[in-house]
Amino acid sequence: MTDDPYILAQQAAEALRRKLGDVDHHAAIVLGSGWGPAVDKIGETVAEVSITEIPGFPATTVLGHKGVFRSVQAGDRRIVVMAGRVHLYEGHPPAKVVHGVRSMVLAGAKIVVLTNACGGLRPGMKPGEPVLIRDHINFTGVSPLTGPNPDALGPRFVDLTDCYAPRLRQAAQALDPALTEGVYVGFPGPMFETPAEIGMVGRWGGDMVGMSTVLEAIAARHLGAEVLGLALVTNLAAGLPGANFDHEEILEVARATAERMGGLFHDLVRAI
Numbered sequence: 001m002t003d004d005p006y007i008l009a010q011q012a013a014e015a016l017r018r019k020l021g022d023v024d025h026h027a028a029i030v031l032g033s034g035w036g037p038a039v040d041k042i043g044e045t046v047a048e049v050s051i052t053e054i055p056g057f058p059a060t061t062v063l064g065h066k067g068v069f070r071s072v073q074a075g076d077r078r079i080v081v082m083a084g085r086v087h088l089y090e091g092h093p094p095a096k097v098v099h100g101v102r103s104m105v106l107a108g109a110k111i112v113v114l115t116n117a118c119g120g121l122r123p124g125m126k127p128g129e130p131v132l133i134r135d136h137i138n139f140t141g142v143s144p145l146t147g148p149n150p151d152a153l154g155p156r157f158v159d160l161t162d163c164y165a166p167r168l169r170q171a172a173q174a175l176d177p178a179l180t181e182g183v184y185v186g187f188p189g190p191m192f193e194t195p196a197e198i199g200m201v202g203r204w205g206g207d208m209v210g211m212s213t214v215l216e217a218i219a220a221r222h223l224g225a226e227v228l229g230l231a232l233v234t235n236l237a238a239g240l241p242g243a244n245f246d247h248e249e250i251l252e253v254a255r256a257t258a259e260r261m262g263g264l265f266h267d268l269v270r271a272i
Contacts, residue, residue, distance in 0.1 A: 005095035005102070006150050008056040012099065013106035016080070019049040020071040025080040027269050028104035028225075032085070032116035032212060034234070034254025039081055041262025042269075043074035051084065056099050058086060075270040080104050087212055089190035094144040098219035105223045111168070111272060112220040113228045113265065117254045118210035120233035121198055121240060122182060125207070127253045130261055132169050133229030134181040137206055138214045140188045145222055154222040163217055168228040171272050176264055182207030184231050186214030195239030209237055228268075232257055 002008050017023075031038060039045065048070045051057040067084035082100045086092050101112055120129065149156050173179050185201050187193060189211030193201070201209055208231045220227050234253040 004148070005099070006153055009099060009102035009106055011055045012057070012103035015054050016049070016069060016103055016107045019053065020047045020069065020080065023071070023078050025071065025104070025107065025109050026077040027079050027111035027113060027272070028101070028109035029079060029081045029113040029265060030085055030101065030115060030216060031081060031083045032114075032232070032254070034117055034251040035115050035232070035258045035261070036083055037255050038115075038258040038262030038265065039070060039072065039083060041259050042079060042081065042265045043072040045070045046073050046078070047071040051082070051100070054103065056096075056103075058092065058096065074266050077269050079269055080107070080109060085212060085216070087190075088140060088142070088188045088215075089211060094142045094146065094215055097215050098144040101216045101220050102223065105220060105225045110225055111228070111269075112216070112225045113230065114213050114216055115230045115232065115261070116210050116213045117234040117251070118184065118208040118231040119193070119235050119237035120208055121202055121237040122207040125233050125236070127234055127236070128257050129233045130179060130257060131208060131231050131233060132172060132179050132181045133164050133184045133213070133231055134169065135164065135183045136214045136217065136229070137183065137185045137204060138218070140186050140214060142215070144215045144219045154224065158218065158222045160218065160221060163221055163227060164229050165226040168226055168272060172228065172230075172264065172268055175267050175271065182231070184208045184210060184213060184229065187211055193238050198237045198239050201237075208233065230261065232261070
């Protein structure tokens with residue numbers, strides 16, 4: 001097996017298309033922790049394959065991440081859903097973390113929807129609240145673009161000014177006017193942030209903190225895909241009254257909101 005992450009992603013894309021019926025998928029959705037119940041609301045699952053059957057994918061080791069690709073019919077649109085991602089804190093390099101997103105984009109998806117469970121720190125945020133990602137701060141210390149960069153796949157220096165596409169955010173808010181926007185700050189994990197770190201994030205202008213998404217967004221934009229990010233506040237951040245860091249309870253909060261968001265995705269992918 002090749003060590004080149006781009007060649008490996010192309011091989012994975014070919015296998016993914018073949019195993020999901022060799023059809024064009026309009027968009028790709030990555031489901032974060034606890035988001036599994038959203039799949040059935042997005043549409044009817046037409047085909048499913050384990051990520052371990054696709055070249056370059058390790059098994060996911062995190063509770064709340066199932067580890068499958070599903071081809072879902074949402075109205076007249078076919079969507080590929082990755083239920084389960086891998087993370088830096090599992091010991092994977094950045095290229096492995098973004099392998100799923102790269103594979104789905106190279107398989108034909110022009111839009112990537114990234115979801116996650118996050119800690120909220122903006123005043124008024126509460127568990128169970130979905131927030132559109134307007135921008136991010138990459139505090140992981142790494143980039144998926146480090147290393148060789150084939151010209152055919154994207155520019156060496158990627159403009160992230162509109163990393164999270166304004167037109168997609170506007171489309172989501174047209175369907176759900178209650179959605180607010182915020183800045184997501186990505187940490188490497190797996191430990192939750194300290195109160196001092198949360199204070200720093202607030203001074204930087206961050207609204208949510210988490211351990212995923214930012215590297216995937218960078219990789220998707222590098223390949224020319226539009227990105228929509230939706231962070232689900234599952235707990236209040238460290239040092240705030242009511243902060244809770246029980247992973248099981250965090251997953252339960254995510255599951256309770258995921259079905260409603262699945263319905264939003266069903267309508268959204270048909271509108272964009």
